[in-house]
Amino acid sequence: MSEAAVETNVASLSNEAINEAVRVIVAESLGRPVAEVKMSSVLMADLNAESLDFLDIVFRIERDFKIEITRGEMERASRGDMSQEEFAPNGVISDAGLVRLRELMPEAADRIAPGLRPSTILTLFSVQTFANMVMGKRDGRSV
Numbered sequence: 001m002s003e004a005a006v007e008t009n010v011a012s013l014s015n016e017a018i019n020e021a022v023r024v025i026v027a028e029s030l031g032r033p034v035a036e037v038k039m040s041s042v043l044m045a046d047l048n049a050e051s052l053d054f055l056d057i058v059f060r061i062e063r064d065f066k067i068e069i070t071r072g073e074m075e076r077a078s079r080g081d082m083s084q085e086e087f088a089p090n091g092v093i094s095d096a097g098l099v100r101l102r103e104l105m106p107e108a109a110d111r112i113a114p115g116l117r118p119s120t121i122l123t124l125f126s127v128q129t130f131a132n133m134v135m136g137k138r139d140g141r142s143v
Contacts, residue, residue, distance in 0.1 A: 010065045010138045015131075018065075018138070022131040025064060029056045039128045040107070054122060061130060067137045074133075077104060077141075078121060088118045105129055 010018070019039055027037040030047050043049035043057075058069050079087040080100045087097040093116045101121070102109045108124040 010067060010134065013138065015135060018134050019128075019131045021064065022061065022134060023127055025060045026057055026127050026130065029053055029060060037127060039131065040126055042108075042111075042124070042126045044123050044125070051122060054125070057130060061134060065134055065137070067134065069133055069137070078118075080104075091117055093118060105132075107132070 013021075023037050023039065024034055026032075026041075026043070026047070027034040030037075030043075030049055030053060032047065037047065041047050043053070049057075062068055078101060079097070082096060082100065087094060087100070093101065095114070098112055098114065098116065101112045101116075101124075105112065105124055107126050107128040111124055
């Protein structure tokens with residue numbers, strides 16, 4: 001079991017406890033010292049994570065926090081109530097889609113720019129993004 005294993009119900013955890021547990025999960029998943037992993041660390045750019053690493057991180061988060069984060073849920077959260085065509089016409093995220101992503105991922109707002117494609121959303125994920133997902137679950141949101 002991971003050092004970050006959460007012994008209590010996620011509903012009773014503070015934001016700080018969630019942040020620290022997620023930081024440890026990411027460090028363990030990527031084989032890095034916890035001291036190298038900051039909440040602002042961008043997984044791909046700063047920590048050299050690959051797409052398979054995301055699966056391991058999600059698995060550990062689900063296991064340790066006893067929650068479920070599905071790919072479909074993440075995609076629906078990114079689009080909000082927009083259809084796929086409204087969100088990313090012709091494969092490029094629309095202005096309305098960019099606004100939605102900035103609301104969902106305020107920690108990545110400075111990296112959410114015109115020309116972004118849905119396939120590159122993972123490049124925006126930071127440690128804080130995963131912590132925000134857990135807090136969202138704690139607070140009753142889908143992600």
